[in-house]
Amino acid sequence: MxxxxxxxxxxxxxxxxxxxxxxxxxxxxxxxxxxxxxxxxxxxTDDSIRSLQKKIQKAVAKLGNDNYDQKVLKKRIAKLQQKIKGEIDALKARMEPADSERRNSE
Ligand SMILES: [Zn+2]
Incomplete structure (x- = not known):
């Protein structure tokens, strides 16, 4: 990045x-x-976000493993990623209520 x-x-x-x-x-x-x-x-990150990160890592590790339903797995990962993104945004807003200058350009 x-x-x-x-x-x-x-x-x-x-x-x-x-x-x-x-x-x-x-x-x-x-x-x-x-x-x-x-x-x-x-x-x-907080405890909740870090535990979500671990769940995502575990799910990602099963990708390509035929013992698991890949479709279900991908759905689960997408759901977790959406959830974690929401929590990260919420936590950031809580930690930096008056944030105005930390938005980085791509
Ligand atoms: Zn510089």
Whole structure:
């Protein structure tokens, strides 16, 4: 994923993603601009989101395995991904109620 830094306006590839513990079991996933070191929040996770992530990983691991109904599996993954996206958005809104500048361009 490539983003443009809001500070120095240079394009950079997102790597070295790290997490930081916040209150109530919330973890902030963040990365910085390699040029000016400005920090950006990727997303937040909490217990519920992390357990959904694990469920998705488990389901994805069964893809291509004939012992499982692939159609059902794909539906399940899509459903989980939709759910997790909703929770991530809701958590972000809760953590950054006055967020105005952290929207990164593609
Ligand atoms: Zn920068």
């Amino acid at each position: 490539k983003v443009k830094c809001n500070s120095c306006k240079r394009d950079f590839r997102v790597e070295n993603i790290r997490t930081e513990d916040m209150e109530n079991g919330v973890e902030r996933t963040l990365f910085s601009c390699p040029f000016c070191r400005r920090e950006y929040t990727g997303f937040y």
